Amino acid sequence: MAREREVGTLWIGGALSWMEQLCLKSFVDAGQRITLFSYEDIPNVPEGVIRRDGREILDTDDFIKYEKKDSFALFADYFRIHMIAQIPGMIWVDTDVYCWAPMTYESDYVLGYELPGESRVNNAVLGLPHDSKIVSQMIDFMSDRYAIPSFLKKKHRAEYEAAASAGNPVHVSQQPWGVWGPMMLSHFVEELSLHDRVQPLEAFYPVTFRERTMMIREASKVEGAITDQTTALHLWASNKRELGLRYDGIPPAGSFLDKLLKKHAIRPDFAPIKGRARLVFDQKGPDLSLLESAGISTLSSIADLGGTAPGLVLGAHDRWDCDITLIDLLGDGTWPEQPSDWVAQYRAYLEEHGVDPARIKRVGAPGDLRPVDLLLNIAGFGDVNKVKHLRPILQESLHSDSHMLMDIRKGSGAFPFLKEFGTNEPLEESSDGGGGKTTRIVFTPTPPAEQVSDPDWAVLATKLAGPDGFYIDNGAHSFLYMPRSRDTLVVTFDNLDIAMNKRDTRRPWGFEFIEKQGWSMLGAMAGGWTWYRDDWVGAQFDRLAQEGFFAQFKRVVFYGASMGGYAAAAFSAACPGADVVAISPQSTLDKSVVPWETRYKVAWDRDFSGKYGDAAQASLAARRVTILFDPYEPLDAGHVARFDGANVMKLRTPLLGHRLGSSLHQMGILTPILLSALEGTLSEASFHRALRARRTFPRYQRELFQRAVKAGHKRLARRMGAAVLAQGENRAIRLAMRDLD
Template sequence: MARVREVGTLWIGGALSWMEQLCLKSFVDQGQKITLFFYEDIPNVPEGVIRRDGREILDTDDFIKYEKKDSFALFADYFRIHMIAQNPGMIWVDTDVYCWRPMDYESDYVFGYELPNSKRVNNAILGLPADAEVTRAILAFMEDRHPIPPFIKPSLQQEYREAAAAGTPVHITQQPWGVWGPMMISHFVETFGLHDKVQPLDAFYPVTFRERTMMIRDADKVEEMLTERTTALHLWASNKRELGLRFNGIPRAGSFLDKLLKKHGVRPEFAPIKGRAKLVFEEKGADSAIFEKAGIAALGAIADLGGTQPGLVLAAHDRWDCDITLIDLLPNGKWPATQSDWVGAYQAHLAEKGVDPDRIRVVTRAEDLSPVDLLLNLSGFGDVNKVKHMEPVLQAVLHSDSKMLMDVRKGSGAFPFLRGFGTNEVLEEMSDGGGGTISRIVFTPNPPEETATDPQWAVIARELAGKDGFYTDNGSHSFLYIPRAQDTLVVTFDNLDIAMNKRDTRRPWGFEFIEKQGWSMLGVMAGGWTWYRDPWVSDEFDRLATEGFFTRFKRVVFYGASMGGYAACAFSPAHPGADVVAISPQSTLDKSLVPWETRYKVAWDRDFSGKYGDAAQASRTARRVTLLYDPYEPLDAGHVDRFEAENVLKLRAPLMGHRLGSSLHQMGILSPTILGALDGSLSEAEFYARLRARKSFPRYQRELFQRAVDRGHKTLAKRLGNWVLARNDNRAVRLGLQKL
């Protein structure tokens, strides 16, 4: 019966890359017991790996390293001999050693030649008798931190002797790479006459160091080199640098490493490579310039279909603090009976990077799909999977203001399929490496048909109106009046698609807040991105004004954000003397007045003439117009600059973005701010006092930090970054500091 062997390895601390995860999991999957020694927490160790504190072997914090290469491999060389001496029969393996088949060697001597026609013995796989004379000799040799190794070049030995004689002996950390590794092991194998114990080249190193990149290029050639004697296979950690340089940290499809990853179910994008060259897949793959290319300026929610883009998801979350949805749809278009393996790894990866788990939602059923602002479908349906399978997701997840980033393989039929749902723009094209072409596109869904008469909405609206209120519509817009106290009426403006598909409550903009104050409400709903430019809407406001509807109330406030902010200002003349509260409003989309406005193409052809057309002019009849905006959003600032009347109060919220309401809500100051604005008590001093809370708001911190970097103020950026990180872990700032 073959001898059952245990293997051991070391990882000082921090997250593993996919290569270490793959190698560890290979031993588990082959049924070979493997122990991982560690000194600091490791968040992503594969299941089945035994964990032991490294201090059981060496109770130290002196993690010596090869200084010239900034590598802790020197400490690993030292640790492995002590591990072997204290754990009889345990075989050492480096964390880049893959289990091709279980090691069942009878002898305690387990090592192999690393080069053809050479006596050089590598120590990536190493077994020695715990109490053998050779083991004791190696331990004794390593106790001298200023040795003059007999196996280095004679000229270097002489140099070390002269340095020692001068009182400046050369420390082991300054000596050549491998001095406690292959050079030392080869020396002691020769000294103790152990060459008959050494395994042949194909046992552990059939693919030599010189041939190592073959593993990331050609699976067939590698497999041809493996033999029946191959057991533990060295994958060569230096391949990680090549992968970072050439392949964005991910093995090419069909390569040997790619096949191993698929065999063991390891997802490389969840554990990006972090080599000494600092070529990190997560940062390269998450090139957020794609957001600019796609015209994405802000996000409240992002979804990853199939879980292929953790880097981009993190980039979006860092930038906009958006909610995250992971859509677990199988490649065949079916929903999994149980959550797929990749989901847990993805969640752990995001949590490790500082994402609040409560901000991550997992969908494993069609009925749980809900709209998001950006859907990521990269390397997924339309590329490696059939595009037709994503139809239910497309219909449920995209709303009228959504976008999708998608990879489309030529000949997949994706372009004809997408034509029925919206329009696309090709951002870039790339070769698939096999003669084909993949297009990366941004997809925009067709705007919904203008309709405010959704049967569900009509039922909800009439129920909210009750017997004393009213609900009217014309097929594309609607008015809903909910009577409460006659003290205050708040007129709000909303998009039906958002109310019905993005809010669980299916209530108009501001409903819960206004209800809580006991105020009456007039909710004006648009059946799409219309900017309310419909003669019926103007006529309805005129009718209500003529009938004396607004004069029933002591105070009337028009309130909205963005498109609704425009409407709040534009329709306020229906009741001269009303108050207006608008967040990030537009003044008009008339290109003759705002030729610099590049957003909202869907409404450029609307008629913005008439008394309710130019919001900057129309709002002059209001008692007070309170505008909240980010002066560093140039388009928003351009619109606010057009409001020049004396009744305008401009409240600046720098670096809070166009979705200012969301930012203020996350800071915890939206409700008191809007309450003060709506009841007329909000002053400039009070607003800016509340806005001081932004100092601890992650979005503001990262925007301020990035602004300093972009302007070349590196010293200031470093001081700011250190100040932020001393108070909380802001991932974007932390990564930015590392780049500085």
């Protein structure tokens, strides 16, 4: 006659979700006695489950957690060993363990391997002799909450030993996930030579942690993995996260979990998944230290891939007034015919908290993707979804200065996949308690390599040039001349990849604006992030000067931003007496001259010598050099300081960032400022009159307020905040004012 066994488990955290209900009821329906211990009333426990007070095992209010994950799993690890010690023969099961078949094991040793070909033993299902050496040794081990486990990685042990020597020992709650769970259990199984007592993988973990999401998608694959040896089946509670993120907390119809719910008549909508498994809309806004740790100090645009980080997006918008893109890509890499359900909810949340609907854009097709400053891929591709589907997003949504925050699950293949596209830096790690590890990284794309001229661009440029203009290229760079008036020539600088792939009009930078004024235009195009450091480019400017090309115009203006701003100042030397209008320019990237420049590594090895190499020196021959820059951007300010000629007019745009053109555009003053600058009529006085518009510009208000707070001027911050809020709603300042009280 088979031995009748009772199982026990613990729940802390209020009402059960459908997953816990399903697992508890599965034991009842299989005829196996199951006891649920708790320290408070639980309103929705399935009928037939035996209820007992947890204080019968441990009379305590000290429910220790894994602090990094805010999880009571640490207390559950502690509780289960004491339960086994006090109730002979009782088998522990986690609340995400399903009864596939009754457990009737004769031996008191009931434990199983969790990964194929490895010695790691999981504790989700655990039975041990109550008076065994392994139980007593584990209880003794857990009695010291500052112990340095010998089974931890060497680097962790060294860190903890150093901390202990300094008088700051590391508490178990700050140690890695599983330190009192699978890690401890596996250690003592090895120490006491108990591997012959361990059940094979098929007993409890035929679907491994790495394969866990097949329970959501593929019933047949799960059923194919189950064997006659399977009794208690681990459903992996970490599946809750994807269920919450992708399926509104309800398993898809026909999935393995859906079939189990129907079998046991559990209504998932009556006990929805809560907490970490939902999109968490933080009313107070998130801690933006994550972005700061990633080296992100300003943003003009942010995109959320899959809609998993609304709180972070709102916080970034409050902080930097950035445009928001919602990339509606399904988990299988396909684009939905209609907007996904999360989009409307996401929009409503943002609009409810003061985001202008016009600043929110949904992308539901690959052709609509555009580069953004920050891409969020949180709990998405490379974590719960296959990383290969990220390829088109990386190709279309990042520019040379972009970053991506991304979660990478161990074993997903994401790290080797990303090598093709750029570099990454780990920010933090977390464990799901099932042997799996997730790493959050900041990813920086490799700028596009120099490319030969796009054939489509050659056709388009030739057409734009017309019979009286010209188009020439050498594969890496090109020149397009479009003649109009002989009064003014504007020389612009652009990047071929941006013009052809990232700009709707597929026109050179500034084309429409210059065309509207009736001015002639000479557009220099780079086939990558080259800073135009190509002997051929310099030779073309020399040739044009020698042939009298520039001399035919009354006025010549060189115009560009960032890399283009550098080129505008540098190549103005080909036309002495020309005007220069540069936005946030670099002066050079010669590391012997600007050793403090840490950006634009792609161009550090280029030769910045010669008459066009140092823009600060080359532009001394210009009639006037007008530079717009943010003095609070230290690297930009460092470059601008090198432009020290008497012909330089420096126009400060405080707190508007490197891409200040976007802010000026949002204020409605970019066009009149540029028009005056290109016409040669812009003065410091007229510029500062126009810049008064920043006083009602949310980004400027927020930046100024935050600087006052950081400097300790709380009284000044309160006065400013009150003045801003008297003008209208500014959520970021309103929340910050509350924190000042």
